Amino acid sequence: MKRTRDDILKVDVDQEYLDQHIDSFRDGIEHILTIDPTLKEIIEHSPFTMFLKENVAKDSMDLYFNKLAGSIISQQISGAAAKNIRGRIVDMFDGTFPNYQTLHETFQDSKKKQAFKECGLSQRKLMYIESLVGYFFNNEDSIKDLFAFADDDKIIEELVANIKGIGPWSAKMFLVTGLHRLNVFAAEDLGIARGCSRYLEQRPEILKKLHSKRTLIKKSKIKHKSFKWKIHDEDVVELCGDLFSPHRTLFMFVLWRMSDTNMEVVINNEKRFMSK
Incomplete structure (x- = not known):
């Protein structure tokens, strides 16, 4: 049988x-x-x-942003240090990691922007987060289409080209953690x-x-x-x-x-x- x-x-x-x-x-x-x-x-x-x-969260623009921001925060530091920085950011925003709309507004105020940086971000990482925020805030519809319909290589190419601080490795990890792609x-x-x-x-x-x-x-x-x-x-x-x-x-x-x-x-x- x-x-x-x-x-x-x-x-x-x-x-x-x-x-x-x-x-x-x-x-x-x-x-x-x-x-x-x-x-x-x-x-x-x-x-x-x-x-x-x-552990599989429902896909959303906020989830995608969260995963990419987390990747930037964790670069070249220990897992414990990244967790601490993320925790301070969450505390700053009343217990929730901010979405790109919230951070776009935050970065318009120099004092709030400085407070965000003082959560533990270097000037370079702050610039990377700003780049990520700008990309998501200004390209919502095209990003939704990209993640829904493009193949893995195209997504990697677009992320690397449009977000400072996201290289090929970070883009691949996002395919896994954010988009649940199975052939990365x-x-x-x-x-x-x-x-x-x-x-x-x-x-x-x-x-x-x-x-x-x-x-x-x-x-x-x-x-x-x-x-x-x-x-x-x-x-x-x-x-x-x-x-x-x-x-x-x-x-x-x-x-x-x-x-x-x-x-x-x-x-x-x-x-x-x-x-x-």
């Missing part, structure tokens, strides 16, 4: 674990474990916070590079196949002083991610889990994604 999709999932992954997550997560798990069943243990280690049913892969990310290194170290036959598929060598820009893991060229990491298309986002989270031997640290990082 032919097994149904649900039968396959019940065999491969605990049903109670799956039921905590959104349907697209179930589809992704089925696909990933079809490609590589050995990833079952690391997937089942704990729920993926980003994909829990209880950041080969340039340090954690992904390290996780991929450990993934391929244990699977030399896959590494050999990936090298045979290379058409354009793309050197990694990642530098490190440790010799505990090998930095693969970025095109090799990208090809590794492509093995799991169209569910590369979930595989990216799996690689983050593989990037650190301390799983609790990784899980905490996954939880911090919710505030970006």
